[in-house]
Amino acid sequence: MDLAKAKVKKNLLILLxxxxxxxxxxxxxxxxxxxxxxxxxxxxWLSFSGxxxxxxxxxxxxxxxxxxxxxxxxxxWLLSRNHxxxxxxxxxxxxxxxxxxxxxxxFVAVVLIFFNLxxxxxxxxxxxxxxxxxxxxxxxxxYSLFGIILLFIPxxxxxxxxxxxxxxxxxxG
Numbered sequence: 001m002d003l004a005k006a007k008v009k010k011n012l013l014i015l016l017x018x019x020x021x022x023x024x025x026x027x028x029x030x031x032x033x034x035x036x037x038x039x040x041x042x043x044x045w046l047s048f049s050g051x052x053x054x055x056x057x058x059x060x061x062x063x064x065x066x067x068x069x070x071x072x073x074x075x076x077w078l079l080s081r082n083h084x085x086x087x088x089x090x091x092x093x094x095x096x097x098x099x100x101x102x103x104x105x106x107f108v109a110v111v112l113i114f115f116n117l118x119x120x121x122x123x124x125x126x127x128x129x130x131x132x133x134x135x136x137x138x139x140x141x142x143y144s145l146f147g148i149i150l151l152f153i154p155x156x157x158x159x160x161x162x163x164x165x166x167x168x169x170x171x172x173g
Contacts, residue, residue, distance in 0.1 A: 009102060016109035017077070023116035024073055027066040027123060034127050035062055042130040046122060046137055053129055053136075062126070069119035073112050080108035103163070107156045114149050118142065 038058055045054040125137035
């Protein structure tokens, strides 16, 4: 791979990490800004399929959403930078399931953006439900985010196969 392509890939990865950092920060900003303004009775969990929401007196438990968002994103970011997954797959003869390390880091960073959007959407739903603006989350948007995440799996597999073919043709000529 030539130097210019490597620099572009590194810059893309940095941009994806920055985007994730911004989204995690946005989750915290939204929680910190909205908490003092929430009514005394607030939902702590949303209604996903018509059941009543779980409401409580205003509680610091509301901050579990940005906390878990941070732990989730940070945990997967650390795992993508660690060789734990590679070692685990190797021990189980599943190394073929693994993406090329550069693609794997990009895949994790892109997918985490969509998980950040899911966390933020749930928080937004709690705020809107507390004020009676909406009864739940926007299910089309919510499930579309999961669908997009699932579509990234074959997309990155395809990118890996195309990259390997490209490398094979260069090495044989």
